[in-house]
Amino acid sequence: xxxxxxxxxxxxxxxGRTIGKMTAETLGIPCYDQELxxxxxxxxxxxxxxxxxxxxxxxHKGWFANAFSGRSLNGVSNQDYLWIIQxxxxxELAARESCVIVGRCADYILKDAADCLKVFIHAGFDKRAxxxxxxxxxxxxxxxxxxxxxxxxxxxxxxxxxDTQWGLARNYHVTLDSGVLxxxxxxxxxxxxx
Amino acid sequence: xxxxxxxxxxxxxxxGRTIGKMTAETLGIPCYDQELxxxxxxxxxxxxxxxxxxxxxxxHKGWFANAFSGRSLNGVSNQDYLWIIQxxxxxELAARESCVIVGRCADYILKDAADCLKVFIHAGFDKRAxxxxxxxxxxxxxxxxxxxxxxxxxxxxxxxxxDTQWGLARNYHVTLDSGVLxxxxxxxxxxxxx
Numbered sequence: 001x002x003x004x005x006x007x008x009x010x011x012x013x014x015x016g017r018t019i020g021k022m023t024a025e026t027l028g029i030p031c032y033d034q035e036l037x038x039x040x041x042x043x044x045x046x047x048x049x050x051x052x053x054x055x056x057x058x059x060h061k062g063w064f065a066n067a068f069s070g071r072s073l074n075g076v077s078n079q080d081y082l083w084i085i086q087x088x089x090x091x092e093l094a095a096r097e098s099c100v101i102v103g104r105c106a107d108y109i110l111k112d113a114a115d116c117l118k119v120f121i122h123a124g125f126d127k128r129a130x131x132x133x134x135x136x137x138x139x140x141x142x143x144x145x146x147x148x149x150x151x152x153x154x155x156x157x158x159x160x161x162x163d164t165q166w167g168l169a170r171n172y173h174v175t176l177d178s179g180v181l182x183x184x185x186x187x188x189x190x191x192x193x194x
Numbered sequence: 195x196x197x198x199x200x201x202x203x204x205x206x207x208x209x210g211r212t213i214g215k216m217t218a219e220t221l222g223i224p225c226y227d228q229e230l231x232x233x234x235x236x237x238x239x240x241x242x243x244x245x246x247x248x249x250x251x252x253x254h255k256g257w258f259a260n261a262f263s264g265r266s267l268n269g270v271s272n273q274d275y276l277w278i279i280q281x282x283x284x285x286e287l288a289a290r291e292s293c294v295i296v297g298r299c300a301d302y303i304l305k306d307a308a309d310c311l312k313v314f315i316h317a318g319f320d321k322r323a324x325x326x327x328x329x330x331x332x333x334x335x336x337x338x339x340x341x342x343x344x345x346x347x348x349x350x351x352x353x354x355x356x357d358t359q360w361g362l363a364r365n366y367h368v369t370l371d372s373g374v375l376x377x378x379x380x381x382x383x384x385x386x387x388x
Contacts, residue, residue, distance in 0.1 A: 169369035
């Protein structure tokens with residue numbers, strides 16, 4: 001029998017990562033997110049900092065620019081190289097154990113390979129703004145721009161590698177507005193479906 | 195305090211209407227769908243059959259064509275006239291009592307007027323095809339085309355009157371894949387959030 005995986009895609013500031021960790025804790029299974037970056041780092045030979053910098057969620061450098069630059073002689077960009085490694089790690093994790101995987105297009109990567117519950121977490125602008133300011137503090141960049149930039153990058157990354165639109169209900173088994181339902185209710189609802 | 199309303203948008207064949215009725219029964223509140231058509235009919239002076247024929251879900255005539263034809267002298271099409279009546283009935287229902295409303299862009303109409311839980315139900319093609327054939331039987335039109343036509347009409351209707359894309363996760367508090375989760379689990383999940 002295939003392992004049971006929960007994949008969580010999320011808008012920036014929606015609490016998707018927290019919901020993933022909370023759900024994994026309730027279910028007694030691991031949650032992969034930062035851990036995945038470390039594993040990526042080991043396997044790729046890139047440093048962890050470098051990968052973090054290249055990642056789609058980076059506020060400083062765009063993955064999109066990187067996808068079309070920094071190409072090696074065989075035409076594979078660093079970003080494409082990371083995608084390939086990331087994909088094989090996710091497939092390996094899913095074959096090894098039941099777990100929660102946050103982000104990284106895991107829903108798409110595992111679509112034929114695993115028994116997945118595919119979740120998308122989002123929230124209204126005000127709730128997300130409040131959350132990122134309380135978690136990460138204010139920066140020189142206006143909150144609205146920080147949110148818009150990250151969402152734009154995640155959407156573009158998802159679209160580029162999966163060829164389908166980010167945030168469409170039909171790509172997920174469950175989508176939840178964490179701003180209205182609350183982080184804990186979202187987590188308990190997902191655990192209940194496992 | 196505002197009444198608590200559940201609005202359910204749904205892909206054709208996803209069982210959204212059944213889920214709405216089941217949820218309303220569990221919660222002991224009314225569910226408006228056919229009933230709404232009747233009420234529409236009474237208030238508008240159109241016959242019930244005529245309204246059913248004009249409705250976005252009609253397989254025989256497109257609302258879209260009607261939206262741009264049959265205009266009266268003041269430029270309001272029959273379809274627009276129905277929209278206006280429908281909108282006022284939904285607002286009236288929401289002000290009167292807690293209830294479930296299936297379809298009719300109720301989520302959009304009530305966005306500022308009521309305490310709403312906004313739900314979208316969808317399912318994969320095979321599950322929906324199976325459901326419509328078992329409920330309505332085979333017709334001369336291939337199942338794939340029946341599904342595609344209805345979805346297209348609903349999406350266009352929603353887009354036209356709400357100016358936002360149909361089926362985007364962020365337009366709803368909860369979206370559920372009834373093909374994977376099952377009709378009963380969807381209903382009990384929604385009831386649990388009420």
